[in-house]
Amino acid sequence: xxxxxxISLAHPGALIxxxxxxxxxxxxxxxxxxxxxxxxxxxxxxxxxxxxxxxFGNVIVALISRFWLHENISILRWSGxxxxxxxxxxVAQSAPLTEHPxxxxxxxxxxxxxxxx
Amino acid sequence: MTIPLPPLPLASTPNxxxxxxxxxxxxxxxxxxxxLTAAAMKSIGDLDVIRARSGIFGAIRAVITCPLFFAGxxxxxxxxxxxxxxxxxxxxxxxxxxxxxxxxxxxxIAGKIFLKENVDRRRWAAxxxxxxxxxxxxx
Numbered sequence: 001x002x003x004x005x006x007i008s009l010a011h012p013g014a015l016i017x018x019x020x021x022x023x024x025x026x027x028x029x030x031x032x033x034x035x036x037x038x039x040x041x042x043x044x045x046x047x048x049x050x051x052x053x054x055x056f057g058n059v060i061v062a063l064i065s066r067f068w069l070h071e072n073i074s075i076l077r078w079s080g081x082x083x084x085x086x087x088x089x090x091v092a093q094s095a096p097l098t099e100h101p102x103x104x105x106x107x108x109x110x111x112x113x114x115x116x117x
Numbered sequence: 118m119t120i121p122l123p124p125l126p127l128a129s130t131p132n133x134x135x136x137x138x139x140x141x142x143x144x145x146x147x148x149x150x151x152x153l154t155a156a157a158m159k160s161i162g163d164l165d166v167i168r169a170r171s172g173i174f175g176a177i178r179a180v181i182t183c184p185l186f187f188a189g190x191x192x193x194x195x196x197x198x199x200x201x202x203x204x205x206x207x208x209x210x211x212x213x214x215x216x217x218x219x220x221x222x223x224x225x226i227a228g229k230i231f232l233k234e235n236v237d238r239r240r241w242a243a244x245x246x247x248x249x250x251x252x253x254x255x256x
Contacts (some may be wrong), residue, residue: 004191039180040156040165048228048240051221052247053166080253087246090239100227 045096052091059084129130139203143216147196148223152231154189159232161186214255218248 004021007014018024041050059081065071073081161167161179168176180186205210225244229236234243 039154039158042155043161043164046228046234047155047232048225048234048236048244050155051151051224052240052243055221055247055251058251062254064218076253076256080250080256083246083250083253085250087250089245091243094237094239095235098233100233 044100049091049094049096055084056088070096119234136203136207136211137197139206140212140215140219142199143196143203143212144219144223146192146218147216147220148227149192150189150192150196151220151224152183152189152227153192155228155232156187157183210256214252217255221248221251229249 003023004018005014007018017029038050038054041053062073062081066073074109124134156166157180161183164176164179167179171178200216203216221244225236225241228234
């Protein structure tokens with residue numbers, strides 16, 4: 001976006017045009033891909049499992065900026081990377097989904113449950 | 118993206134109460150959105166199973182016919198706009214780490230209370246460690 005001429009609220013059409021710029025279009029497609037994968041993960045795992053796990057993306061961004069873009073990473077940021085990695089390894093050891101014993105579903109199993117049985 | 122706006126008096130002297138309120142608005146709306154979206158996906162069921170049965174469009178239909186999902190997306194959008202509002206008044210180095218890391222902890226609390234998720238000691242540790250880690254990394 002910073003490569004484009006600045007967009008003012010007086011010309012909202014420029015925002016629509018920006019959507020079709022190759023880099024922005026690619027970014028939007030990847031964001032849609034992220035959201036679809038995120039929703040799929042939420043459909044079979046707990047929120048408290050998925051959220052810390054997706055935070056690992058921050059670590060990947062930092063490592064890419066270090067080794068590809070040759071940016072400097074301070075000691076504080078390295079410790080952040082270590083903490084996130086530790087946290088994700090903790091959450092990865094727990095069961096992804098909390099099982100709720102629901103007597104109602106035993107009598108009327110949903111389509112999903114009937115399929116998995 | 119730069120949207121020229123008239124300079125706000127706040128930008129020069131950020132009132133700590135207003136800054137707290139703006140970050141709280143981001144955290145509350147985003148937590149509400151995440152919990153509603155997670156509840157919607159749990160009510161829909163395993164998307165992989167639905168896709169195996171009725172194809173990718175069946176899975177998409179299952180998601181977009183769920184009112185709870187749109188309630189969640191509404192709050193996530195609200196959270197995005199409160200983020201933009203906060204960025205308009207406060208510096209990025211304050212807003213980004215504060216909102217990203219606080220959301221992890223509030224989501225662990227909300228997940229335990231509203232979604233009845235089994236947040237054991239390991240998950241609390243994960244939420245806190247990732248929270249501090251994200252703060253350090255984004256700062």
